[in-house]
Structures are given as C-alpha cells and as structure tokens.
Amino acid sequence: MAAKSTPASTEAREALRSAMVRLGEGDSAALEQIYSATRVKLFGICFRILGDQKEAEDALQDVYVNLWQRAGRYDPERASPISWLATFARNRAIDRLRTGKVRGGAVAVEEAAPLPDAAPLADQMMIDGERAARVHTCLEQLDDPARSNIRAAFFDGSTYAQLAESADVPLGTMKSWIRRGMLKLRTCLEAGE
Amino acid sequence: MSDETEIERGDAMIAAEYALGLLLEGEELLMARGRMATDADFAADVTQWEKRLAPLLDEVAPMVPSAEVWARIEDRVEAQRAAQAEAELSGGGGAAANVVMLEHRVRRWQWTAALTSTAAAVLFGFIAITGNRTPVIVPVNNPPEQIAEADPLVAQVPIGETGLRLDVTYIPESERMLVGAIGLTADGVHDHELWLVPADGSALQSLGVVAPGEVRSMELPENVTRNMGEGVQLVLTREPIGGKPEGVDAGPVVAEGAFSQV
Numbered sequence: 001m002a003a004k005s006t007p008a009s010t011e012a013r014e015a016l017r018s019a020m021v022r023l024g025e026g027d028s029a030a031l032e033q034i035y036s037a038t039r040v041k042l043f044g045i046c047f048r049i050l051g052d053q054k055e056a057e058d059a060l061q062d063v064y065v066n067l068w069q070r071a072g073r074y075d076p077e078r079a080s081p082i083s084w085l086a087t088f089a090r091n092r093a094i095d096r097l098r099t100g101k102v103r104g105g106a107v108a109v110e111e112a113a114p115l116p117d118a119a120p121l122a123d124q125m126m127i128d129g130e131r132a133a134r135v136h137t138c139l140e141q142l143d144d145p146a147r148s149n150i151r152a153a154f155f156d157g158s159t160y161a162q163l164a165e166s167a168d169v170p171l172g173t174m175k176s177w178i179r180r181g182m183l184k185l186r187t188c189l190e191a192g193e
Numbered sequence: 194m195s196d197e198t199e200i201e202r203g204d205a206m207i208a209a210e211y212a213l214g215l216l217l218e219g220e221e222l223l224m225a226r227g228r229m230a231t232d233a234d235f236a237a238d239v240t241q242w243e244k245r246l247a248p249l250l251d252e253v254a255p256m257v258p259s260a261e262v263w264a265r266i267e268d269r270v271e272a273q274r275a276a277q278a279e280a281e282l283s284g285g286g287g288a289a290a291n292v293v294m295l296e297h298r299v300r301r302w303q304w305t306a307a308l309t310s311t312a313a314a315v316l317f318g319f320i321a322i323t324g325n326r327t328p329v330i331v332p333v334n335n336p337p338e339q340i341a342e343a344d345p346l347v348a349q350v351p352i353g354e355t356g357l358r359l360d361v362t363y364i365p366e367s368e369r370m371l372v373g374a375i376g377l378t379a380d381g382v383h384d385h386e387l388w389l390v391p392a393d394g395s396a397l398q399s400l401g402v403v404a405p406g407e408v409r410s411m412e413l414p415e416n417v418t419r420n421m422g423e424g425v426q427l428v429l430t431r432e433p434i435g436g437k438p439e440g441v442d443a444g445p446v447v448a449e450g451a452f453s454q455v
Contacts, residue, residue, distance in 0.1 A: 039257075039262070041250075044256040045253050057259065060262055064266045098222075154214070154249060179210075182206065
C-alpha cells in the first residue's frame with residue numbers, strides 16, 4: 001500500500017517533527033501548523049472512539065490544548081510525531097469515554113466516519129506511512145475471538161465488561177482471550193523487532 | 194478454547210492492558226497512572242505497547258472537524274496564557290498553572306520523602322488512623338494566628354485524566370478542612386492518603402486517608418495549619434489500607450494540586 005517513505009512523506013514528517021520541537025520550546029505558533037497537519041487524522045480517531053460529532057470535537061480541542069501545555073513531553077528522538085500524536089488523541093478520547101459523559105461503545109464500522117472532504121486525505125497519507133508496520137500482520141495472524149476483541153478494545157474503546165457482554169461469555173473468559181491474544185501478539189511483534 | 198482460568202497477570206500484562214485502554218476501574222486506573230509517573234520500567238512497557246499499536250490507528254477513517262474547533266483551541270490557549278502571565282506577574286501565585294514547576298516540586302518531594310520517611314512517620318503520629326479509617330485529629334486548644342487572611346483556601350486535586358478530583362477546602366478561622374472525594378470508589382485493597390507539602394521544604398504532613406465517595410470535615414492541628422497558605426501543594430499517594438505504614442516510604446504519587454485563595 002502507500003507504505004513507502006516517499007520524499008514528500010519524509011518531508012511532511014520532518015516538518016511535523018520540527019513543529020513539535022518548536023512547540024516544546026515554547027513557540028505557540030507551531031500549534032497551528034501541527035493542527036492543520038494532523039487534525040483530520042486525530043479527529044477521525046476521536047470520532048471513532050466517541051461516536052459523536054460534538055464529543056469528538058470537544059476531545060479534539062482537549063488534545064491540542066493539552067498538547068500545547070505538555071509539548072515538552074514529546075521526545076523527537078524516540079517517537080514518530082504522528083504516531084505519538086495519534087496515541088495521545090486516542091488516550092484522551094478513551095479518558096473522555098471513561099468519565100461517562102458519552103455512551104459506551106463506538107460507531108459500527110459501516111457507519112464510521114464518512115470523509116466530507118477528500119482533499120486532506122492526501123496530506124494525511126504523507127505523514128502516515130506506517131501501513132506496513134508489523135502490528136497489522138501480527139494482529140491478523142491472531143485467531144478469533146482474540147483478534148476481534150482486541151480490535152474492539154483498541155478501536156472502539158470497549159471495556160472487558162462490554163466485550164464479555166456482547167460475546168455473551170463470563171468476564172474471566174473474555175480476559176483470558178484477550179490476555180492470551182496479547183501474549184501472542186507480543187511474541188509476534190518481538191520476532192520482528 | 195473457552196478456558197476460564199485467568200492467565201497470570203504480571204506487570205507486563207498490566208502494561209499491555211493499560212496501553213489498550215482496558216484498565217477502566219477507577220482504582221486500577223489510578224494505580225497504573227501512579228506507576229506511569231513513578232515506575233520507569235512500567236512506563237517503558239506501556240510506551241512500548243503504545244508505539245507498537247499506534248500504526249493500527251492508520252486504519253481509522255480520517256474526518257474533517259468543523260472549522261470552529263481551531264478558534265476554540267486558540268481561545269483556550271490564549272486564556273491560559275493570559276492567566277499564566279498574570280500569575281507570574283503577581284509572583285508566586287502561579288504555581289498551579291506552572292506545570293513544569295509543579296512537577297519539579299513533586300520530584301523534589303519524592304526525593305525528600307525517601308530521605309525523611311522516619312520524620313514523616315513521626316509526623317504521621319498526630320493523625321492516628323483508626324480501624325474504620327476515619328482520621329482522628331488531635332484537638333488544639335490554643336488556636337494559632339498564623340494565617341492572617343480569613344478567606345478560605347481551596348484546592349482541586351485532579352485524579353489523572355479521569356475527570357474525577359478531590360476538592361479540598363480549608364477555612365482558616367475554624368482550622369477546619371473539608372475533603373470531598375465524591376465519585377471515587379474504594380477497591381478494598383488500597384487507600385489514598387493526602388499530604389501537605391510545606392512551602393519551606395520540610396517533611397510533608399499527612400492530612401489523613403481520603404474517604405472515597407464522601408465529604409469529610411476535619412480539624413487540623415497547629416503544626417499543620419501554620420503551613421497552610423496560598424500556593425501550598427497537596428499530593429495524593431496510594432497506600433495500603435489504613436494509610437502509609439510506619440517506617441515505610443510513602444506510596445506513588447497519583448495526584449497533586451495546590452491551594453489558592455478564594
């Protein structure tokens with residue numbers, strides 16, 4: 001897929017990385033640059049987890065305000081800026097989901113996230129470039145029910161209890177499925193590290 | 194396949210569950226967040242999982258947020274910047290807004306705490322923890338007058354990113370402190386202990402174990418009230434039931450806040 005690092009994507013990533021560093025050094029103007037480069041991806045993530053336009057927009061605000069406050073925590077040596085930001089956004093959205101302001105569970109995949117405007121997708125592809133990451137392969141290699149439940153936990157922010165309920169199994173069973181799956185996932189990932 | 198035995202759940206698994214977002218019970222989440230701050234190995238495990246899983250987020254369909262979002266972000270950033278600037282100008286009062294400084298203080302405190310656990314244990318003696326975990330305060334007969342301003346001091350101690358918080362109010366006239374822990378639930382395994390961090394850098398003082406889901410009022414002894422003031426910090430640690438045992442270092446800091454004058 002679009003996994004290769006083209007010169008354009010490398011450039012976009014480096015621009016983002018340098019904006020993150022500048023923000024960490026106190027340059028507030030860098031925030032707008034980061035926002036325009038990443039809002040489409042991060043909003044997609046917030047919406048996927050929260051399943052509600054308004055909640056997702058509130059979460060998105062929190063993400064960037066928090067980012068402004070804590071940009072110093074980003075270590076450019078250790079993480080790809082877009083992965084770091086995506087994880088940051090997902091964690092904020094999950095926090096919001098857990099504080100009980102929103103309904104549990106998220107959008108069904110079919111109804112998820114129509115893209116009203118296709119243009120930003122191109123920008124976003126430039127900074128992604130991680131579609132060939134090993135985790136995709138490793139996750140696909142897992143057997144169900146582990147795979148589908150780990151996916152639901154990750155993408156929908158489902159809890160053990162919700163997953164157990166929808167699979168109609170005891171909580172302990174669900175925990176075992178997921179924990180075994182995570183162990184296998186780790187073994188597979190470590191084989192490629 | 195439908196094996197019901199729980200597989201062993203070591204730290205590595207807890208880190209994986211935390212990264213996946215599965216640690217939702219209040220207490221479990223608190224513990225994990227506390228460890229993120231104080232346990233480098235655990236934090237490294239979580240970060241590694243987050244890094245491994247992050248590429249999956251590429252599968253999420255991108256979406257364009259509405260145009261107002263940026264304006265609202267700008268407003269909030271601007272408001273906070275103004276508040277910070279004001280706090281810096283007024284001198285010293287900006288501690289709560291200054292996250293870097295706060296973190297610095299907490300780190301220093303953790304270091305101090307390790308060195309002075311004996312001193313802390315002695316201080317701990319003035320608030321005895323009874324079997325039912327109600328802080329019993331030794332009454333003070335001669336109310337001191339260390340705090341000139343009679344306005345109450347309030348502090349909010351947000352618990353991680355959970356949206357929950359402790360509300361602490363101190364009323365100088367009465368030497369009484371209210372600690373509200375609405376929304377928190379007990380897990381039956383841990384207690385949380387609130388500590389005052391004296392501005393002079395002396396050993397921290399226990400304000401007792403927090404009663405989850407309740408608002409408690411307590412009278413404070415003079416050796417605590419004299420340290421009360423604007424900007425004074427509070428930290429919350431996770432401890433075994435009954436609070437920090439004597440002769441042991443305090444548990445991980447899971448939350449922090451600072452007093453400000455109303």
